[in-house]
Amino acid sequence: MGAVDVDRPLVGGLAVGRPQLVGCHLERAQLVRADLDGTVLERAELVRGRLDRGAVAVTGRRRRLHPRLAVGMLTVAMGVASAAVAFLLAGQGFFAFALNPGWLAGLAVLFFVTEGLTVHVRVRRGAHGINVSEIPMVGGLLAFDPVTVIVVRALAGGAGILVLRRQRGQKLAFNVALLAVQASVGGLVFHTIAPRALGTTVHGLDPRDWLATYAAMISADVVAAVLLTAVIAVHDDPGEWRRLPAALRSTWVVVVTTTVAMISFLAVVEARWALALVGIVIVVLFLAYRAYVALGDGNAEVEQLYAFTRALDGARGIDELVEVVLDQARDVLRAGTAELVVAHGTELRHTRLDGLSGRVTATLGRDDDWLRPALLGSPVLRPEEAGGEAMAVPVAFGGTRGVLVVTDSLADAGGFSEAKLRLFEALANHAGAALGRADLVDRLRREATEKEHLALHDTLSGLPNRRYFHELLDAELATAREQGTGVAVLVLDLDRFKEINDALGHETGDALLREVGERLRGHLDGRGRVARLGGDEFAVLLATDGTAEAALAVAAQVAEVVERPILLGPLTLAARASVGVASAPLHGDDSQTLTRHADVAMYAAKDSNGLRLYDSELDTNSPERLALIADLRRAVERRELEVAYQPKVDPRTGQVVGAEALARWRHPERGPIPPDVFIPLAEHSGLVWPLTLHVLELALRRRADWARAGHDLHVAVNLSPNSLLDAALPELVARLLAETGNPAHALTLEITESTILADPAGSRATLDRLHALGVQLSIDDFGTGYSSLGRLRELPIHEVKIDKSFVQRMAVDHRDRAVVRSAVQLGHALDMRVVAEGVEDADTYAYLADEGCDVVQGYLLSRPLPPEEFSSWMNARSRNVTHTYG
The missing domain is CATH 3.30.70.270 (Reverse transcriptase/Diguanylate cyclase domain)
Structure with a gap:
C-alpha cells in the first residue's frame, strides 16, 4: 500500500479527511491473495500508492517493497531453489533418463486431477488445504526418481490449477513454484533418509521407508505453510505471522493422507486390482469429509454472526466502529476487501479496509453504477465476469444511506453466493443498528462539546469568555x-x-x-x-x-x-x-x-x-465599602433610615416658611454615617431611588402633621440624578400627595443643574408633568453648574438655591458677594424665589436680607433636627414671630 495518511473516515454527514499521498498516486493494481493450502492465490483489487520510480512504496516512516514485487521476488526465489535442489539430486544420480511413458502419464494425470479436489479447513482468514495430491506425491517418491517427481508435479499440478481452478498470472506462477518447492523438499528429505537406487523394484516398505515418507510429506507441508504465511503477510495482513502456529497444528492431516497414500501404494504393488477398492474408499472418505467440513463451516458462520454482533457492542465512536464492521465483514464473508460506501451529495465516499494497508478513506474516481440498486435498498450479487466478484447490501444509520461492499472472495470459500448474500444482509442489519447508535452518541458528544465551547467562549470573537x-x-x-x-x-x-x-x-x-x-x-x-x-x-x-x-x-x-x-x-x-x-x-x-x-x-x-x-x-471598592453597601441595602429595605429637617426662614421677617428633608443613617455598629459617605454609595449601587422615595414619603407625612398642628410649611426633598429619567416619578409623587393629604404646592423638589443637563429632553418632559401637578421645582447648587440663562428661562422652575460655597464667604470675599447679588437679581428677574443655603453668621444673614433674598437656611438658624426636636424648635420660634408666607 502507498503512503496514505488517513485522517478520519466519512460517516453520514461528518467531514472526512482525504488521503495525503507522499510521492505517490492512486492507481488500480491487481495483487495476490494467498491461502494456506499452497494452491490458491486470489485476486484483490486494491487502491495503492506507487512511487513514480522504482517499486518501493512509502508507508509511514518505513520503506517496504511493493507487495506485487515482493510476491514476484518470492516466486522467483522458490523457482530457483527448486531448480537448485533438482540439479543437486540429479548430480547425485537421482534421475532416470528412461521412464515408462505409461506410468509417467498416469502420475501426471493424478497430479492434474488431484489439484482440483481440495477441502479447506478454515483458519481465521486462511485455510489449510486437504486434498488427495499427497497420494500421487507419495507414490512418486516411492516409485520414481525425485527429479521426475519435481518436474511432473510442477507441470501437471500447474496445469490442473490452470484448467480446473482457473488461476492466471502471478498467482498461478506462485502456486506452480510452491508445488515445485514442496516436491523438492519432499524428494530431498526422502532420499536423504532412505536413498534408493534407480531401477530398484519395490515389493514392500520397511520402517525406514515409512519414516522417510512421513518426514518428507510433513517437511513439505511445513515449508508450504511458512511460505504461504509469508505471502499473506506481504500483500494482505502483516499480522499473519501470529497465526502460523495455528496453521502448523493442522499438520496431523498430512499424516493421515500420507498413511492412506502408503497403503494405496502397497495395495497397487501387491494386487493392482485392489487400487479400485482403495480408490472407492478414498473418494467416499473425501466426500464425507468435505460434507463434514461444509457443515462445520455453516456452524462457524452462525458462531461468527454472534461474534459479529458481540464485536459491535460497547461504547465506541462511529469511526472506530466502522473499522470493526469492515474487519468483521471481511472475516465472516471470507473477502479480500470490505468497504462502507456512503452517499454524500452527488458523490460516493468509500471507507475501504484491506489487511495490508489498514483503513484508507478516499473518493475513488471509478464507475459505481453497479452500486445504485444497493443505494436504493436492493442487495446486489456481482459475478466475476461482470467486473470482479463482489456483494453489496444497503445499510442505513442515523439518517444516512450507505452500502456495505465486500469484494474478492477467497477461492477456498467457494465464491459469493445467494446464501452468503443473505448472511451479508443480516450482518448489515446489525451493523446499521450499531452504527446508528454510535452516530447518535457521536452527535450528542459533538453537541455537548459545542455547548461546552459556547459556555466558555465569546460567540462574536471566538475568544475565551x-x-x-x-x-x-x-x-x-x-x-x-x-x-x-x-x-x-x-x-x-x-x-x-x-x-x-x-x-x-x-x-x-x-x-x-x-x-x-x-x-x-x-x-x-x-x-x-x-x-x-x-x-x-x-x-x-x-x-x-x-x-x-x-x-x-x-x-x-x-x-x-x-x-x-x-x-x-x-x-x-x-x-x-x-x-x-x-x-x-x-x-x-x-x-x-x-x-x-x-x-x-x-x-x-x-x-x-x-x-x-x-x-x-x-x-474605592474595598471590602469595607462593599460591606457598607450591603448594610445600606438592608437598611433601605427595612426602612431604617431616618429624616432630619433643617428650617428655612424668611430673612426679612424671621418667619419659618419651610424645611429641607435630609436623610440620616445610624449604623447599628458604626454609629452615624455621614451623608457624603452613604449617598454616593446609594448612587453607585442603585439604592438612591428607593432611598429618595423613602425620604419623600416620610417628609410628606411629617409635613401633614405640621399642617394639622397649625404650621403651613413647605417641605423640600432632593431628587437623585436619575430621578427625572423615570417616567413614573410624577405618578408616584401624585399618589404620595394624595395619600398624605398635602397640596402639591407644599412640596418642593430640588434638582441639581447636572441632573437636567444629562438629558434635557427627558428632564423637560418630567418637569412639565410635575409642574402640571402644582409641585414646586428648585435648582439646587445654583452657580456651580453650566446652566444658561436661556435654559433657565425655558424650564418650569420656581426657585433657585444659591450654593453654600458662595454664601459662606460673602462676608470676606467681594467676588462671592457679587455672585450672590447677581443670582438674587437674576432669580427675581425670572420670577423665581431665591434661597441661600449655608448661612452661618449674622453678617451674612443681614446682607442677604438687604439684597432681597427670599429664604435662607444654615447653622446660624439651626442644624438639621430630628422630627420631634424640629417641632419643638418651630413652636418656640413661632411664639416670637408671626408671618404668613405665600
Whole structure:
C-alpha cells in the first residue's frame, strides 16, 4: 500500500479527511491473495500508492517493497531453489533418463486431477488445504526418481490449477513454484533418509521407508505453510505471522493422507486390482469429509454472526466502529476487501479496509453504477465476469444511506453466493443498528462539546469568555506558585467605542472587536491568552517574572498593537485602548482579585495616559465599602433610615416658611454615617431611588402633621440624578400627595443643574408633568453648574438655591458677594424665589436680607433636627414671630 495518511473516515454527514499521498498516486493494481493450502492465490483489487520510480512504496516512516514485487521476488526465489535442489539430486544420480511413458502419464494425470479436489479447513482468514495430491506425491517418491517427481508435479499440478481452478498470472506462477518447492523438499528429505537406487523394484516398505515418507510429506507441508504465511503477510495482513502456529497444528492431516497414500501404494504393488477398492474408499472418505467440513463451516458462520454482533457492542465512536464492521465483514464473508460506501451529495465516499494497508478513506474516481440498486435498498450479487466478484447490501444509520461492499472472495470459500448474500444482509442489519447508535452518541458528544465551547467562549470573537478566563488564570496562578514566577493580568477597554457603534452601526463595531481580538491573539503568539470579558472589554493573561515593570512593558506593547490603524472596508479606524495592569503576587493571588484590580486600574487609566498599574489608593471598592453597601441595602429595605429637617426662614421677617428633608443613617455598629459617605454609595449601587422615595414619603407625612398642628410649611426633598429619567416619578409623587393629604404646592423638589443637563429632553418632559401637578421645582447648587440663562428661562422652575460655597464667604470675599447679588437679581428677574443655603453668621444673614433674598437656611438658624426636636424648635420660634408666607 502507498503512503496514505488517513485522517478520519466519512460517516453520514461528518467531514472526512482525504488521503495525503507522499510521492505517490492512486492507481488500480491487481495483487495476490494467498491461502494456506499452497494452491490458491486470489485476486484483490486494491487502491495503492506507487512511487513514480522504482517499486518501493512509502508507508509511514518505513520503506517496504511493493507487495506485487515482493510476491514476484518470492516466486522467483522458490523457482530457483527448486531448480537448485533438482540439479543437486540429479548430480547425485537421482534421475532416470528412461521412464515408462505409461506410468509417467498416469502420475501426471493424478497430479492434474488431484489439484482440483481440495477441502479447506478454515483458519481465521486462511485455510489449510486437504486434498488427495499427497497420494500421487507419495507414490512418486516411492516409485520414481525425485527429479521426475519435481518436474511432473510442477507441470501437471500447474496445469490442473490452470484448467480446473482457473488461476492466471502471478498467482498461478506462485502456486506452480510452491508445488515445485514442496516436491523438492519432499524428494530431498526422502532420499536423504532412505536413498534408493534407480531401477530398484519395490515389493514392500520397511520402517525406514515409512519414516522417510512421513518426514518428507510433513517437511513439505511445513515449508508450504511458512511460505504461504509469508505471502499473506506481504500483500494482505502483516499480522499473519501470529497465526502460523495455528496453521502448523493442522499438520496431523498430512499424516493421515500420507498413511492412506502408503497403503494405496502397497495395495497397487501387491494386487493392482485392489487400487479400485482403495480408490472407492478414498473418494467416499473425501466426500464425507468435505460434507463434514461444509457443515462445520455453516456452524462457524452462525458462531461468527454472534461474534459479529458481540464485536459491535460497547461504547465506541462511529469511526472506530466502522473499522470493526469492515474487519468483521471481511472475516465472516471470507473477502479480500470490505468497504462502507456512503452517499454524500452527488458523490460516493468509500471507507475501504484491506489487511495490508489498514483503513484508507478516499473518493475513488471509478464507475459505481453497479452500486445504485444497493443505494436504493436492493442487495446486489456481482459475478466475476461482470467486473470482479463482489456483494453489496444497503445499510442505513442515523439518517444516512450507505452500502456495505465486500469484494474478492477467497477461492477456498467457494465464491459469493445467494446464501452468503443473505448472511451479508443480516450482518448489515446489525451493523446499521450499531452504527446508528454510535452516530447518535457521536452527535450528542459533538453537541455537548459545542455547548461546552459556547459556555466558555465569546460567540462574536471566538475568544475565551470571562468564566473561562478565570479558569485559565487560576491554572496559571497555580503553576506560577509552584515555579516561583509571576502572572500579569491586563484589562483593556476601547475608548469611545459607543460613538463608533452609534455613528457607523453595530456591524462595524462587531468587526472592530473581532479585529482587536485577532490582533491581540496574533501579537501574543502563544505567550499568553486573550479573552473578551464583554462589550468592548478584553483581558490578557501573561506569565511574567513577577515584577510590575515586566507587566507594564507588555501592556505598553499591547496598547500599541491595538492603536494601529484598522482597515474595515473603505474605513480606516483608529482605536484607543485604556489598559489596566495587575501583577501577581504583588496585587493578588487569585483570579477574581487580580481581574478586579486590573479593572480598577483600567478605569483609572481613562483619566490618565491610557495605561495604569493597580494601586490600592485607586480602589474605592474595598471590602469595607462593599460591606457598607450591603448594610445600606438592608437598611433601605427595612426602612431604617431616618429624616432630619433643617428650617428655612424668611430673612426679612424671621418667619419659618419651610424645611429641607435630609436623610440620616445610624449604623447599628458604626454609629452615624455621614451623608457624603452613604449617598454616593446609594448612587453607585442603585439604592438612591428607593432611598429618595423613602425620604419623600416620610417628609410628606411629617409635613401633614405640621399642617394639622397649625404650621403651613413647605417641605423640600432632593431628587437623585436619575430621578427625572423615570417616567413614573410624577405618578408616584401624585399618589404620595394624595395619600398624605398635602397640596402639591407644599412640596418642593430640588434638582441639581447636572441632573437636567444629562438629558434635557427627558428632564423637560418630567418637569412639565410635575409642574402640571402644582409641585414646586428648585435648582439646587445654583452657580456651580453650566446652566444658561436661556435654559433657565425655558424650564418650569420656581426657585433657585444659591450654593453654600458662595454664601459662606460673602462676608470676606467681594467676588462671592457679587455672585450672590447677581443670582438674587437674576432669580427675581425670572420670577423665581431665591434661597441661600449655608448661612452661618449674622453678617451674612443681614446682607442677604438687604439684597432681597427670599429664604435662607444654615447653622446660624439651626442644624438639621430630628422630627420631634424640629417641632419643638418651630413652636418656640413661632411664639416670637408671626408671618404668613405665600
